[in-house]
Every structure is written in C-alpha cells, then in structure tokens.
Amino acid sequence: MSAIHKDIIEATRYFLKLVELGSYSSVKKYYNVELNTIKIKYKYSKDTLTLNLSEMYRIAYLLPVMV
Numbered sequence: 001m002s003a004i005h006k007d008i009i010e011a012t013r014y015f016l017k018l019v020e021l022g023s024y025s026s027v028k029k030y031y032n033v034e035l036n037t038i039k040i041k042y043k044y045s046k047d048t049l050t051l052n053l054s055e056m057y058r059i060a061y062l063l064p065v066m067v
Contacts, residue, residue, distance in 0.1 A: 011045030014038050 017027045018038070028035050 005048075007041060007044050008048060011041035014041050015045065018042075 014027055014031070017030055018024065021027055021030065024035055024038055027038055031038075
C-alpha cells in the first residue's frame, strides 16, 4: 500500500473545511494560513487527482451518507 502524499491530505482537509464553512476567508482564519496556500493546495489536488470542483463537491456531499 502506497503512502498518501502530505499535500493531498492538506488539500483534502482544506477542501472539506471550505465545504463546511463556505468561504476561502473562513478557511484561512480557521487554519491560520495564507489564502494563497489554500488555493495552491486545491490546485495541487485538482491536478494530481484530476478532480474538478464540481466532482469534489459531489464527493464532499456524499461522504457523510457513505460513512
């Protein structure tokens, strides 16, 4: 089993918090990071996982149902 890259974990964490809180600025305040950091991590996850924003929202929406 291969390890999950730290950037993907951080990007997922930021994305889920974005869905929960509803804005980049709220995520920025919650994690005390620069806005650009959140956007870079999102871009990294999108490029790496080949997911677009609508697919990520669908995953985040279905995740509680699947658990």
